[in-house]
Amino acid sequence: MQEIVLVVGAGTMGAGIACVAARAGYIVEIVEPDAGARERGKARIERDAARGGDVASLLARIRWSDAIPAASEAAIAIEAVPEQLSLKRSVFAQLAGAIAPQALLATNTSSLSVAEIAQGFAGRDRVIGLHFFNPPVAMKLVEIVEIDETSDETIAAAHAFVERIGKTAVMTADTPGFIVNRVARPYYLQSMRALERGVATIEELDALARAAGFRMGPFELMDLIGLDVNLATSESVYERLRAPRLEPQPMQRALVAQGRLGRKSGCGFYDYANGGPERLDLVPPPPSGDVMDECVTVLGCGPAVDAFAASLARCYSDVRRVENDEMLEEIAPETTVLFDVGDGATDRTELLVELDRELGPDTVIFADAYATDIGVAIKRMRHPERLVGYGILSSLETQAVVEIVDLESSSDDALAVAQELFEALGKSVVLVENVPGLYLGRVVGSIVNEAVIAVQENVATPDDIDLAMRLGVNYPIGPLAWGREIGGARIAHILRRTAKDDGEAFAPHRALWVLDADEESEQFEAEMEIER
Ligand code: NAD
Numbered sequence: 266m267q268e269i270v271l272v273v274g275a276g277t278m279g280a281g282i283a284c285v286a287a288r289a290g291y292i293v294e295i296v297e298p299d300a301g302a303r304e305r306g307k308a309r310i311e312r313d314a315a316r317g318g319d320v321a322s323l324l325a326r327i328r329w330s331d332a333i334p335a336a337s338e339a340a341i342a343i344e345a346v347p348e349q350l351s352l353k354r355s356v357f358a359q360l361a362g363a364i365a366p367q368a369l370l371a372t373n374t375s376s377l378s379v380a381e382i383a384q385g386f387a388g389r390d391r392v393i394g395l396h397f398f399n400p401p402v403a404m405k406l407v408e409i410v411e412i413d414e415t416s417d418e419t420i421a422a423a424h425a426f427v428e429r430i431g432k433t434a435v436m437t438a439d440t441p442g443f444i445v446n447r448v449a450r451p452y453y454l455q456s457m458r459a460l461e462r463g464v465a466t467i468e469e470l471d472a473l474a475r476a477a478g479f480r481m482g483p484f485e486l487m488d489l490i491g492l493d494v495n496l497a498t499s500e501s502v503y504e505r506l507r508a509p510r511l512e513p514q515p516m517q518r519a520l521v522a523q524g525r526l527g528r529k530s531g532c533g534f535y536d537y538a539n540g541g542p543e544r545l546d547l548v549p550p551p552p553s554g555d556v557m558d559e560c561v562t563v564l565g566c567g568p569a570v571d572a573f574a575a576s577l578a579r580c581y582s583d584v585r586r587v588e589n590d591e592m593l594e595e596i597a598p599e600t601t602v603l604f605d606v607g608d609g610a611t612d613r614t615e616l617l618v619e620l621d622r623e624l625g626p627d628t629v630i631f632a633d634a635y636a637t638d639i640g641v642a643i644k645r646m647r648h649p650e651r652l653v654g655y656g657i658l659s660s661l662e663t664q665a666v667v668e669i670v671d672l673e674s675s676s677d678d679a680l681a682v683a684q685e686l687f688e689a690l691g692k693s694v695v696l697v698e699n700v701p702g703l704y705l706g707r708v709v710g711s712i713v714n715e716a717v718i719a720v721q722e723n724v725a726t727p728d729d730i731d732l733a734m735r736l737g738v739n740y741p742i743g744p745l746a747w748g749r750e751i752g753g754a755r756i757a758h759i760l761r762r763t764a765k766d767d768g769e770a771f772a773p774h775r776a777l778w779v780l781d782a783d784e785e786s787e788q789f790e791a792e793m794e795i796e797r
Contacts, residue, residue, distance in 0.1 A: 268291055268292070268340045268341075269291065269292045269293070269294060269337070269338050269339040269340060270283075270286040270291045270292070270293050270294070270339055270340070270341050270342075270343065270426075271293075271294045271295075271296070271337050271339035271341070271342040271343070271360070271363075271364065272286070272293060272294070272295045272296070272342075272343050272345060273295075273296045273333060273342065273343070273344040273345065273346055273356055273360065274296070274297060274344065274345040274346040274347075275295050275296075275297035275302055275303060275305075275306030275307075275329075276302060276306070276345065276346075276347075277309075277399060277400070278345040278373050278397055278399065278401060279295065279297070279306065279343075279345035279346075279373075280295075280305075280306040280309045280310050280313075281309070281313065281397065281399070281400050281401030281402050282343055282345060282373065282397055282401050283295045283306075283310060283327055284309075284310045284313045284314060284323075284401070284402055285401055285402055285430045285431070285432070286430055287310075287314075287323045287324075287326040287327050288314070288318055288323055288430070288431075289429050289430040289431060290326075290429075291326065291429075291430075292326050292328070293326060293327045293328065294328050294330065294334070294337060294339060295327060295328070295329055295330070296330050296331070296332060296333050296334075297329070297331065298331050298332060300331075303329060303331070307329070310324070310327065311324065313400075313402045316402065333356070333359045333360060333363055334363055335362075335363060336363055337363045337364050338365065339364055339365075339368055340365075340368055340369065340422075341368060341369040341371060341422070341426055342360045342363075342364050342368060342369070342370055342371065343371040343372070343373060343395055344356045344357065344360065344371070344372050344373065345373040348374060348375065348376060348377060350377055350381060350382065353372060353374065353377065353382045354382055354384065354385075357370065357372070357382055357383060357386060358386070361386055361387075361388065366388065367391070368391065369391050369393060369419055369422055369423065369426075370383070370386075370388070370391050370392050370393070371392075371393050371394065371395040371423070372392075372393075372394055372395070373394075373395055373396060373397055374394060374396070375396060375443075375446060375498065376441070376442070376446070376497075376498060376501035376502070376505075377501075378439055378441075378505075379392065379393070379394040379410050379412050379439045380392075380412040380413070380439050383412065389412065389414035389415070390414050390415060390416040390418075390419060391415075391416070391419050392412055392414070392415060392419070393409060393410065393411060393412075393415055393419055393420070393423050394408070394409065394410025394411075394412075394437075394439065394443070395407055395408075395409060395410075395423065395426075395427070396408035396409075396410060396437075396443055397432075398445070398737050404736070404737070405432055405433050405736045406432065406433055406435065406445070406732075406733060406736035406737040407427045407432045407433070407434050407435075408434075408435055408436075408437045408443045408444055408445065408733065408737075409423050409424065409427065409434050409435065409436050409437070410437050410438070410439050410443055411436065411437075411438065411439065412439050420436070433732065433736055435725060435729035435730075435732055435733045436725060436726070436729055437724055437725045437729070437733075438722075438723055438724050438725065440506075440722065440724050441501065441502045441504075441505035441506045442498070442501075442502040442506075443724070444719065444724060444725050444729065444730055444733040444734070444737070445733050445734060445737035445738055446498050446502060447502055447506075447511075447715065447719060447724070448712060448715045448716050448719055448730060448733075448734055448744060449712070449734070449737075449738050450498075450499060450502060450511050450715065451510075451511075451708065451711035451712045451714070451715050452474075452479070452483050452708060452712055452738075453483050453486075453487060453495060453499065453514075453517075454499065454510075454511065454512075454513070454514055454711075455707050455708045455711045456470055456474070456482075456483035456484065456704075456708055457483075457514040457516050457517060458514065458707075458767070459700070459704050459707060459708065460484075460516070461514075461516060462698065462700050463698050464697050464698045464700055464703065464704050465695060465696075465697045465698070465704060467484045467534050467535070468542075468543075468544070468545040469545060469695050469697075470482060470483070470484065470704055471483065471484050471485050471544075471545070472544075472545045472546065472547045472666065472695065473547075473666055473668065473695055473697075473704050473705055474704075474705075474708070476547055476664065476665040476666035476693070477658070477664060477665075477666070477705050477709065477741075478663065478740070478741030478742065479739075479740065479741065480739040483708075484533075484534040484535065485534075485535065485544075487517075487527060487533065487534060488527035488528050488533035488534055488535055488537075489527065489528055490527065491526050491527050491528075491529055492517055492520050492521050492525065492526050492527050492533050492534075493521045493526050495517070496513060496517050496518065496521050499511070499513040499514075499517070500513050508770070509768070509770035510711075510770045510771050512770075520533065520534070547665070547666050547693035547695065548693070549665050549666070549688075549691050549692050549693045550688045550691065550693070551691065552579070552580070552689065552690065552691040553580075553688075553689060555580070555689070556579075556580060556581065556582050557580060557581050557582065557685075557689065558582045558583075559581050559582065559583065559601045559602065560581075560582075560583040560584075560585065560597055560599045560600045560601055560602075561577055561581045561583070561584050561585070561600065561601070561602045561603075561604065562584075562585045562586070562587055562596050562597065562600045562602070562603050562604065563577065563584065563585070563586055563587070563604045563606060564587050564588075564590070564596075564603065564604065564605045564606060564607070565588070565605065565606030565607050565608070566588040566589070567606075567608075569606070569609075569659070569660055570586075570588075570606045572660060572661070572662065573604070573606065573660075573661055574586055576661060576662075576690050577604075577686075577690070579690075580686075580689035580690060581602075581689075583599075585597055585600070590616055593619065593620065593623055594623075596620075596623070596624065598625065600624070600628055601627065601628055601629065601682075602628065602629050602631065602682060602686065603620060603624060603628055603629070603630045603631065604631045605617065605620070605630065605631060605632050605633065606633060607633055607636055607637075608636075608754075609633060609635070609636055609752060609754075609755040609758075610636060610752065610754035610755045610757070610758040611636060611758070612636060612637050612638065613632060613633070613636060613637045613642075614637055614638070614641055614642045614645065617630065617632055617637065617642045617645075617646065617652065618642070618645045618646060621646040621647055621648055621651075621652075622647070626648050626651065627651075628651065629651050629653060629678070629679045629682045629683075630651055630652050630653070631653050631654075631655055631683070631686075632652060632653070632654055632655070633654075633655065633656075633657075634654030634655060634656050634668070634670045634699070634703055635656050635658070635702060635703065635706040635755070635758075635759050636755070636758060636759075637654070638699075638701070638762070639652060639654035639670050639672060639699055640672070640699050643672065643674050649672075649674040649675075650674055650675060650676035650679060651676065651679050652672070652674070652675065652679070653669060653670070653675060653679050653680065653682070653683045654669070654670030654672065654699065655667055655668065655669055655670070655683065655687075656668035656669075656670075656697075656703045656704075656705060656706060658705055658706060658709060658751050659747075659750045659751040659752075660750070661690065661692070663750075664692070664705075665692060665693065666692060666693045666694065666695055667687050667692050667693070667694050667695075668694075668695055668697045668703045668704060668705060669683050669687075669694045669695070669696050669697070670696075670697060670698075670699045670703070671696040671697060671698060671699070672699060680696075700763075700766065701759065701762035701763040701765065701766050702759045702760070702762060702763045706759045707759070707763055709747065709751070710751075710756045710759045710760050710763075710773075711760070711763075711771070712744050712747075713744045713745070713747060713748035713751070713756050713777075713780070714756065714760055714773055714774055714777065715744070716730050716731075716734070716743075716744035716745050716748065717745070717748065717774050717776050717777055717779070717780070718774050718776075720745070720776075721774065721776050727745045728743075730743065730744065730745060731743020731744065731745050731746050745780065748777070748780040749780045749781075752780065752781055753777040753778050753779065753780030753781040753782075754777075754778070754781055756773065756777055756780070757773040757777045757778070760772060760773035760777075761773055
């Protein structure tokens with residue numbers, strides 16, 4: 266006998282869930298009391314079903330009704346009614362009376378507590394959250410949410426269901442925003458803070474985010490999601506977690522109050538009238554292949570520095586390495602560009618002052634602006650016009666665009682050298698204001714920090730967090746893997762700098778060090794151990 270799935274609510278999510286379950290061969294009973302919504306749900310399922318497989322037999326497996334039946338033989342019931350606690354509780358109560366005692370009772374809630382929805386319900390061992398992503402037919406991820414009483418059999422059955430419908434499951438605790446909606450918050454919130462600080466324009470920030478590997482920039486994404494929907498998620502996570510770092514932005518509240526909701530209202534961060542906004546595409550120039558006859562010195566050591574020096578060697582005839590800060594006398598006098606890489610996690614002001622003293626005035630000095638406050642350094646330099654602050658998060662290979670600090674003191678020559686150097690390497694540059702972490706350091710660092718906090722708070726395992734962020738919001742790499750690539754100490758340093766400006770709420774979590782730890786070490790395993 267085919268198994269039965271009971272879906273309650275045939276809106277955006279319910280119709281999608283019904284379609285994927287029917288496609289996997291389940292008989293689907295779908296309940297939708299609103300006649301108009303029923304017609305829209307049917308149309309949506311027909312459209313989605315037409316994407317592949319035998320449409321007629323898929324549709325034949327779906328049975329519609331306008332009320333929850335008194336009795337159902339479903340092995341699993343999933344509610345996808347609007348996000349209101351009292352409504353979901355009453356639906357749960359009706360479902361509890363309708364389904365067999367061993368059947369699973371699931372909710373697709375995004376922001377409510379699964380335990381609260383099931384409050385007062387006797388069979389809590391069968392309660393589970395199945396958090397699908399929109400649109401369910403296309404999105405691979407399902408977050409399986411367990412409450413304290415959820416039994417192992419229920420978890421196993423939920424996994425089997427998710428697998429059978431061709432989705433990938435991650436396990437999460439019943440915490441605000443679960444994994445994805447929580448760990449993604451800093452992407453939006455920190456981007457709006459950067460905009461407010463005037464780091465760059467909306468178009469430039471979106472382009473920087475895309476160049477770092479995000480599928481969409483934060484502002485175009487908020488416009489697509491709907492500013493009101495995105496704000497409601499931020500508010501619900503904030504109201505339940507009460508973490509000041511996740512406080513919704515007044516800027517977004519103001520836009521929502523003005524009715525600027527994004528694409529659906531014709532205007533959000535961008536204006537969609539007259540064919541929509543022009544997207545700023547920072548297409549990196551093709552490497553010219555020319556080798557410039559200049560001496561470039563790279564200061565620092567480690568694999569990232571090796572790779573960087575190797576890239577430079579393709580564009581400059583004479584690339585030298587000085588691995589140790591104690592050996593500055595080894596810097597060749599003919600050096601026209603000095604690239605200070607450092608360890609990425611230490612302020613280099615003292616060293617920059619020393620280099621400024623030692624090097625001829627025509628040498629352009631590049632400094633890592635994520636690690637060093639360039640604004641402080643120039644005040645102490647005799648030739649501040651030669652200093653260029655750059656931002657490369659982890660490796661140049663994975664980043665198509667480099668942030669360059671827009672300092673008034675920089676000479677046109679120095680900025681032209683920066684442009685020429687990065688373009689020769691096949692990278693675009695964007696000029697940004699000098700704030701701690703610039704843009705990408707601030708935004709990616711905060712996402713990594715949130716992921717580390719989520720691990721510490723037993724929301725999910727590191728692997729599930731990384732998988733969830735790749736599948737749920739298309740991150741180019743899981744945030745914890747990204748954090749290991751950038752370095753925990755580097756992220757902690759960047760966030761310590763932002764916290765000085767923005768407040769202690771933005772300080773790095775003390776456990777960021779685990780990203781640099783030996784994964785085989787006992788201490789690492791103890792720190793990353795999830796107790797369930
Ligand atoms: P929706 O408004 O599109 O659909 C809800 C449907 O439930 C409507 O058709 C409504 O008529 C129906 N309904 C209302 N009361 C009912 C009842 N008593 N019995 C049966 N049906 C009833 O909402 P949605 O976007 O599909 O969201 C549903 C749930 O999924 C919410 O909990 C939401 O938080 C969650 N969710 C939404 C998204 C998303 O992006 N839309 C993503 C993940 C999870």
